[in-house]
Amino acid sequence: MATMMGAMHSCQVEEGVALVTLNHPPVNALTPEMLTELDGTFDSLAKDDAVKVVILTGAGRFFVAGADIRVLASIPSSVEGETIARQGQAMLNKIEAFEKPVIAAINGASLGGGLELAMCCHTRLAAEGARLGLPEINLGIMPGFGGTQRLPRLIGHPKAMELILTGEPISAREAMSLGLVSQVVPADDLLRHAQGLARKMVGKSQVALRASLRAIQQGTKLDFSDGLALEAHLFGALCDTDDRKEGVAAFLEKRQPRFRNR
Numbered sequence: 244m245a246t247m248m249g250a251m252h253s254c255q256v257e258e259g260v261a262l263v264t265l266n267h268p269p270v271n272a273l274t275p276e277m278l279t280e281l282d283g284t285f286d287s288l289a290k291d292d293a294v295k296v297v298i299l300t301g302a303g304r305f306f307v308a309g310a311d312i313r314v315l316a317s318i319p320s321s322v323e324g325e326t327i328a329r330q331g332q333a334m335l336n337k338i339e340a341f342e343k344p345v346i347a348a349i350n351g352a353s354l355g356g357g358l359e360l361a362m363c364c365h366t367r368l369a370a371e372g373a374r375l376g377l378p379e380i381n382l383g384i385m386p387g388f389g390g391t392q393r394l395p396r397l398i399g400h401p402k403a404m405e406l407i408l409t410g411e412p413i414s415a416r417e418a419m420s421l422g423l424v425s426q427v428v429p430a431d432d433l434l435r436h437a438q439g440l441a442r443k444m445v446g447k448s449q450v451a452l453r454a455s456l457r458a459i460q461q462g463t464k465l466d467f468s469d470g471l472a473l474e475a476h477l478f479g480a481l482c483d484t485d486d487r488k489e490g491v492a493a494f495l496e497k498r499q500p501r502f503r504n505r
Contacts, residue, residue: 249280254288259295259445260438261288270308271301273356273388275327278334285337295449296441297341299364300348300434306373307357315382328387331356335363335389339460342453344444348437349373350430354412359388362397365456367423368437369415370430375423376412396463398423448486449504454478 248254251267251274263284265271288294301307318324338345338360347364353375361367361375369375377390385391386407395403398421406413415427428436444452454477462470481487486502493500 249284251277251280252284254284256291256294258442259293260441261291261294261297262434262438263288263297263299264302265300265307266302268303269305270352271303271305271357272309272311273307273331273360274311274314275330278331282334282337285341288343289341294343295445295452296343297345298348298434298437298441299338299345299360300437301350303351305351305357306347306349306353307355307360308352309355309357309378312382315384324387331359331388335359339363339365341365342456343449344441344452344456346437346441348433349375349415349424350433352412355379355386355390356388359386359390359393362393362423363389365460366425366440368426368428368433368440369418369424370433371415371427372430373415373418373427374412375415375418376410377407378410378412380408380410394423397421446502448484448490448500448502450484450486451481451490454481 251265253264253266255262263281265277267274267277285297288297314327318327344366345364347361347367349361349367349369351370351373353361353369353373355378358375358377377386377394379385379387379390391407394407402421405411413421415424418424419427426436458474458477462473465473485505486500489502490500
C-alpha cells in the first residue's frame with residue numbers, strides 16, 4: 244500500500260483504489276492551500292497507472308463544512324474575489340474532467356465549498372446523518388466554485404433555486420431522493436460501501452471507463468443530437484480495442500474477462 248501525506252490530506256493507494264482523506268481540523272474548511280494540495284495530488288494520481296478509481300472523503304465528523312470564513316473576510320475587492328472563484332472553479336473542473344472515476348464518500352456535513360467539491364465528483368455516497376447545502380446566501384455572498392451551475396444540472400432548477408436562495412441544508416435522505424447522492428448508508432459502513440463500488444469499477448476495462456466518463460461529462464453539456472454523435476464516435480473507437488474483443492469473448496465463453504486496458 245502506497246501512502247502520500249500532505250498538510251491537509253492523506254492519500255493511500257491499494258489494489259487500484261486511491262483513498263484521499265481531507266484532514267484539516269476542526270471542520271475540514273476548504274482553503275486555497277487545501278485546493279492547491281488537492282490539485283497536486285490529482286495530477287499525481289492521473290499519472291499513476293496503478294490507480295484506477297479515486298475515493299474522496301473527510302476525516303472526523305465533517306466532509307467539508309465550507310470555506311474558511313477568515314479567507315472570505317479578508318477578500319479586499321471584487322477583483323480578488325473573482326480570482327479566488329476562478330481558481331476554485333479550475334480545481335473542481337479538473338476533478339470533474341478526471342479520466343478515472345472519482346467517488347465522493349460524504350461522511351458528514353458537506354456545506355458551501357464542500358458540497359461544490361462533492362458535486363464535481365462523478366458519483367456521491369452519503370452517510371446517514373450527513374447534511375448538505377449551499378449556505379453562502381447567509382453570509383451575503385453566493386456559491387462561487389460552481390454551485391450555481393452544477394446543482395441545477397443535478398437536481399433541477401426549482402429545488403436548486405430554493406436551496407441556493409434560502410441557504411437551508413437538506414438531509415442525506417432528501418439528497419438521495421433528489422438524485423444528488425446515489426446511496427445513503429450507515430456512517431460506520433460508508434467507506435466499505437465506497438470501496439466496494441470502487442472495486443467494481445477497478446475490474447472494468449479502463450478504456451471503456453474513460454470513454455463512458457467522457458460521453459457523460461461532455462455529452463450532457465451538448466445538445467442531444469451532438470451528444471448522440473459523441474456517444475457514437477466513442478462507441479466506435481471502443482470497437483477497435485483489445486478489451487472489446489476480450490469482453491465479448493469472455494461473455495460468450497461464460498468466464499470473467501481479463502481486460503488489458505487497451
